[in-house]
Amino acid sequence: MSIWNILPRMHWHLPSLSALRTFEAAERHMSFTKAAVELNLTQSAVSRQIRLMEDYLGVELFQRVNQRLAVTEAGRAYAEEVRRVLHSLQEATLRLMSYQEQGGILHIATPSVFGVKWLIPRLHSFYSKHPDILLNIVTRSKPFDLESEKLDVAIHWGNNDWPNVVAHPLVGRELVPVCSPAYLQSIGTVKAPGDLAKAALLQHARRPNRWQEWFDAHGAGNVNAWAGARFEHFYLITQAAVAGLGVGLLPRMFVEDEVKSGRLVMLFDDGFEGSDIYHLVYPEHKSNDAKVGKFREWILKQAQEDGTKGSAA
Structure with a gap:
């Protein structure tokens, strides 16, 4: 008797991979036609694959509502899971294709x-x-x-x-206040930190105390350090400063190119170091x-x- 007759067999209750890809695309686009274009199929081929999937699963995935395609509640939930699995399969495949034995x-x-x-x-x-x-x-x-x-x-x-990690400090502790030349002209001369009381101070949403720390370090703790729009990323603050929306307090290493090109002006250059670092x-x-x-x-x-x-x- 062959060993293959002894080993247990896996029975996969799954539609084909091509059918799953077709279903995912159709649900994402909410259109059989757009799914067909993406997958280089005909619209009728997409429709046929969806119909065969529904027959196999015994569940309706799409409905026609007022001549428009609509996904059913079961179809939407299934699409989310299928999309997650397809992404995982793609990642695993790319990792395998790029695998290098030595490194x-x-x-x-x-x-x-x-x-x-x-x-x-x-x-x-x-x-x-x-x-x-x-x-x-x-x-x-x-x-x-x-x-x-x-x-x-x-x-x-x-x-x-x-917690539970090893951390090595790298770069980015030094923060500098910057704004566009046009914005500086609009608020007038800035000779001392307290002069920024008249400016909109662009805030980092996850580090709301940075401006207050900067003012405290410069003996200007009475300035309202929270008067300005909030942004989640340094990149957004940089672009907001370039656009003339206010003054950003940014790591020097992120604005050196903008300062050299004249898109931003560094208002003070005293090497202030914040409490955070990359x-x-x-x-x-x-x-x-x-x-x-x-x-x-x-x-x-x-x-x-x-x-x-x-x-x-």
Whole structure:
């Protein structure tokens, strides 16, 4: 008797992968025609696949309401799950296709502005030293869950108050107030920190006390430090300052190009250091991971060479 007759068989109660892709596209576009264009099929082929799926599942996925396509409640719930599974399958496939036996893949999460302004311009030196390691970089605007998102390392901005991780300070502690030349002209001369009382102060939504810290450090604690629009990202604050919406308090490293080009004016240049800084963080159990170790060594050296607060501790 063959061993294949002894082993238990898996019975998958699933529509075909092509049918699932068709259903996902149809639900996302809420149109069989648009799904057909995306998948390079005919509209009748899409309609037929959906009908066969409904027959197989015994559940109605779409309805026609006033000659318009509408997804049923069951169809919407199923589409969300199908979309999640297809994304996971795609990620697994891409990881397999890009797998390199010697170095492997290092999964990194970073705030988008840090990735664009600081990390990516320096990556050529990492690849020159470690061409066998493939980097998979994703961006996040909020704190990441390293374990659930299967990340190896992440870049966090804060004061090292994250549990169960190893954190190394990198860059970004020095903050400078900037605005557009036109905005500066509109509010008049700014010679002392207290003169910013007449300005709109662009706020970082997750760090609302930064302006107050800056004024306190400059002996101008009586200024209303919360008078201004709030933004979730440094990038948005930078663009708001360039657009003349007010004065932004931003890491020097993010506005150097704008200051050099004349799009922004640095109002004071006294090296004020806030309490937060960008950190390299990773789970404690990855401390001895070879890929993490190589990236840690490289990025800490980059931070030190940047003349900032990088540390190899």
